[in-house]
Amino acid sequence: MNKETTPALEIDSVSKSFKEKRRTLPVLSDISLTVGQGEFVSIIGPSGSGKSTLLHVIGGLTRPDAGTVRMNGAEVTGQQGHISYMPQQPALFPWRTIEDNVLLAQEVHGPVSREAREDARRWLAKVGLAGFEKAHPHTLSGGMQQRAAFLRALLSPQELMCLDEPFSALDALTRSDMQRWLLDIWEENRRSVLFITHNIEEALLLSSRIYVFSSRPAAVLHAIDVPFPRPRREEVTEAPEFLQLKRQLSEWMREEQRKMQAAQQGGSRL
Amino acid sequence: MRSWWKNVWPPLVAVIFFLLVWQLLTSLFHIEQWILPAPSDIAREAAAASGGLWEHVWATLKLTVFGFAIGTAIGLVIALILHLIPFLKQALYPLLILSQNIPTIALAPLLMIWFGFGLLPKLIVITLVCFFPVAVAALGGLKQTDPVMMNYMRMIGAGKGQIFAKLELPYALPSIFSGIKIAATYSVMGAIIAEWLGADKGIGYYMMLQKSGYRTDRMFVAIMIIVVLSLLMFGLIALLEKWFVRWKPKQG
Ligand SMILES: Nc1ncnc2c1ncn2[C@@H]1O[C@H](COP(=O)(O)OP(=O)(O)OP(=O)(O)O)[C@@H](O)[C@H]1O
Numbered sequence: 167m168n169k170e171t172t173p174a175l176e177i178d179s180v181s182k183s184f185k186e187k188r189r190t191l192p193v194l195s196d197i198s199l200t201v202g203q204g205e206f207v208s209i210i211g212p213s214g215s216g217k218s219t220l221l222h223v224i225g226g227l228t229r230p231d232a233g234t235v236r237m238n239g240a241e242v243t244g245q246q247g248h249i250s251y252m253p254q255q256p257a258l259f260p261w262r263t264i265e266d267n268v269l270l271a272q273e274v275h276g277p278v279s280r281e282a283r284e285d286a287r288r289w290l291a292k293v294g295l296a297g298f299e300k301a302h303p304h305t306l307s308g309g310m311q312q313r314a315a316f317l318r319a320l321l322s323p324q325e326l327m328c329l330d331e332p333f334s335a336l337d338a339l340t341r342s343d344m345q346r347w348l349l350d351i352w353e354e355n356r357r358s359v360l361f362i363t364h365n366i367e368e369a370l371l372l373s374s375r376i377y378v379f380s381s382r383p384a385a386v387l388h389a390i391d392v393p394f395p396r397p398r399r400e401e402v403t404e405a406p407e408f409l410q411l412k413r414q415l416s417e418w419m420r421e422e423q424r425k426m427q428a429a430q431q432g433g434s435r436l
Numbered sequence: 437m438r439s440w441w442k443n444v445w446p447p448l449v450a451v452i453f454f455l456l457v458w459q460l461l462t463s464l465f466h467i468e469q470w471i472l473p474a475p476s477d478i479a480r481e482a483a484a485a486s487g488g489l490w491e492h493v494w495a496t497l498k499l500t501v502f503g504f505a506i507g508t509a510i511g512l513v514i515a516l517i518l519h520l521i522p523f524l525k526q527a528l529y530p531l532l533i534l535s536q537n538i539p540t541i542a543l544a545p546l547l548m549i550w551f552g553f554g555l556l557p558k559l560i561v562i563t564l565v566c567f568f569p570v571a572v573a574a575l576g577g578l579k580q581t582d583p584v585m586m587n588y589m590r591m592i593g594a595g596k597g598q599i600f601a602k603l604e605l606p607y608a609l610p611s612i613f614s615g616i617k618i619a620a621t622y623s624v625m626g627a628i629i630a631e632w633l634g635a636d637k638g639i640g641y642y643m644m645l646q647k648s649g650y651r652t653d654r655m656f657v658a659i660m661i662i663v664v665l666s667l668l669m670f671g672l673i674a675l676l677e678k679w680f681v682r683w684k685p686k687q688g
């Protein structure tokens with residue numbers, strides 16, 4: 167098979183329910199999606215729909231009830247260690263310094279070279295964490311911890327990055343800084359990225375394709391290609407097509423939100 | 437330094453006040469020395485250090501440290517094995533708890549019968565007292581590992597050994613140290629009990645000797661020494677903990 171055309175990640179008809187005391191909770195319903203080589207793909211969907219669960223399935227933490235996960239053409243369903251991952255909570259290790267935290271994923275896959283360490287320090291400075299290399303995580307703000315966790319994923323040796331709401335704890339300004347900055351490094355390096363977010367504008371700015379998930383059980387409602395050429399500048403957010411897409415996505419999201427609330431009210435009346 | 441002093445002076449004042457009241461009452465009511473000696477008598481006796489006191493202290497200290505080291509090591513090994521082999525844990529954990537319901541005081545004479553009056557039965561007594569808090573604390577700490585961090589380690593492909601070394605063990609260290617601190621104070625008690633039952637040196641033996649001579653003042657000296665030894669052991673471990681768990685956020 168040709169490496170250029172084999173997708174970095176292919177999820178084929180994945181379903182998953184959690185069983186709890188006689189009750190089954192369907193969370194993923196027949197999800198199929200693809201991340202091509204060097205593609206930036208986003209997932210947006212209502213809270214509690216099953217996005218994080220999908221990442222757990224991709225990372226081999228949770229076995230799907232049905233369906234397969236393939237990476238670069240090989241089946242990896244239920245196998246761990248194939249992705250670089252940023253969890254929704256930073257999950258930095260409190261006894262490690264920020265620098266050692268950022269290098270953790272590399273360390274798990276082999277000894278850390280001096281160049282890697284210097285590289286990590288340069289990156290820390292780039293994300294505004296200069297001077298915190300030897301600090302412990304509890305001395306950092308939530309946003310700073312999130313940036314460190316993001317770097318840890320960025321510096322992981324695996325090609326495919328799975329990021330679970332990486333910028334959710336940041337204020338609007340830092341967030342837009344980080345977005346622009348992620349856009350730049352991604353356009354430079356072209357790693358394959360699967361990106362989860364609640365922020366429609368963020369998804370439109372960064373992605374080549376967006377999957378819109380329904381409320382739980384999550385199914386792929388829409389898959390839209392984002393047509394804007396690269397390299398993208400932030401000005402693109404003011405283009406009429408951008409606003410058009412944004413309105414469309416907001417409409418879909420609101421609809422899902424309404425459905426979910428209706429379902430919840432129906433559930434509580436029972 | 438100033439904040440240290442702020443923590444220390446209230447209990448210090450309380451102790452001094454207590455000793456003063458004690459001193460006053462003994463002289464006010466003319467209490468006989470063999471019933472309750474005054475603090476000043478005890479201090480004089482301690483300063484004289486008669487009856488080979490320091491040799492006894494030294495013997496007890498050696499026994500304590502030795503037994504404590506063995507007990508702690510065995511506690512850690514037991515915790516490790518039970519943690520790594522869940523089936524063994526299921527089978528043996530109840531027995532471990534049960535073993536603590538056997539009173540040491542009752543077990544010690546049996547050990548003397550089986551193993552004689554040498555070092556071995558004494559070390560066994562201290563080990564029995566020490567291993568339990570260490571093993572239980574370590575098992576508890578290893579079990580409580582943060583699930584989010586655990587998921588992260590598994591997702592990035594860390595093996596069992598790496599998860600243990602890089603996550604479970606450091607995560608459990610504070611609990612392990614709290615177990616070791618308890619064991620450190622128990623170890624002195626264990627050594628004294630062991631010496632009561634059959635020894636020719638040590639503070640426990642010294643106490644038995646002075647009791648039969650109605651030397652209440654010397655009994656108090658012995659008690660004081662036991663307290664100081666326990667505090668020393670505790671302080672030593674607390675220092676070690678401070679060094680090993682430097683990363684811990686300070687309370688308050
Ligand atoms: N291990 C589990 N056992 C039982 N139920 C679970 C488990 N993990 C997740 N769930 C349930 O699955 C549903 C989806 O959770 P998930 O964390 O995937 O949502 P999400 O889309 O990431 O939400 P958010 O946007 O708020 O992060 C939730 O209702 C949750 O309660």
Ligand SMILES: [Mg+2]
Nearest residue numbers: 217218254330
């Ligand atoms: Mg989530």
